[in-house]
Amino acid sequence: MAHRREFLQQALVLLGAGMCAPALAAWLQSCSSETKQPTEPGGTVELDLSTVPELQQVGGAVKRTFGQHNGGQPVLIIRLAEQQFVVFSTVCTHAGCEVGLPQSGRIPCPCHGSQFATSDGRVLQGPASSPLKRFASEYDPARNVLKISF
Template sequence: MFERRDAVDPRGMRLTEKPIRRIERAVRLDGVAGSARDLVHRLLRRRRLKDALHGVWLGHPLHPALAQLALGSLLSASLIDLCGGRRRDSSRLIVVGLLATGPTAAAGWADFADGHEEQQRVGLVHAALNATAVGCYVGALGARARRSGRGRGRSVAGGVLAGTAAALGGHLSFRMASGANHAEEVQHIGPENWQPVGPVAELPLDQPVRRLIGEVPAFVLRRSVRDEGGETMVVLSDRCPHLSAPLHEGELSSVDCQPQVTCPWHGSVFRVSDGEVVHGPATAPVPRFDTRVRNGLLEAKVRTLPGVSAS
């Protein structure tokens, strides 16, 4: 039998992780990243445009969906050139990939601007590699237009750079959880049986507070309903789905008599009544809890997924 031994450095880090971890810790990139972030925020002042690029309308981040078309087309072109295929087929794929690059990059920059510092450092290198790859592909088309023999080499070089950039993008998405739904597990780990939250009379009116439902932090709001002259209880997850900000620290507002809460970190806006996204960067709703009041005591339990019965 052979014992598997993973390659790690003296501190226990896998050798394959070292280059990316160095990027994550590269504080010298913060100046450029900060300038890029501020520029993106200035360019995306229109909330509708910003929401569209984040993918609020789609229900999940737009950038990864667009990247499939751009990256798939460009890498396919590089493989054709590497294998000695027809230049016409490669050139057509390069054109398709370049046309898809514009909206893909715009969506990526929108997500970049609302990430944390480590994500922005990796995102900056990811963008730089992609920009260099685009330059290679444009150069490949230019060389072919001049009937130069360098088109294939530039296409293959672009593929290497694009693939490396894609690896960084995967690290951002899966290791650093950029674009991930940070509240997804609430529906799976929250209690399915009724749990006491506290006496209703002890909850402040129209001011969210943090409470634990089982072991899950919750946003609890005792809300006055002026039209009906009564009160209603709202319990949501306290974690913003974007990057886990504590929602109970957010600002409450009302639009068309619909209460909303704004995330204190990156400004995502959610409807209080059902947790649905009003404005990004979040694209997933805040999980809701079922509530009931018995003998003046508020109780809550997780709202289970369809087809799953509560205890």
């Protein structure tokens, strides 16, 4: 009886290891992709701007997701000037839809028509009544890296 129990336990362990192999491979792959945009302790991310064509020009904007930062939702990064950037959550403060890319200085929400200012995320048009959540960022021109604090 004890032998049979041991056999079953070993079989379950082996079966479990076999079932986990694809998950393990996916996990290892996700680790390797994270090394391209390292996440530092304390909730900061460094983005190498040479890898982001949308941000080469003043006025450029791009959405990016950084793992579980911002609840796993994308952030909107806008280049306001040569060395000035702003980073907002893309989650609309009205009912949670994802806002669009900026147009003519305004960040539109496709769901109910709210609009937010690209400069500081304040509401320009409702129904939203609160500004977009903003994350602190710091540009290092020597390295062409934008450091975002979550």
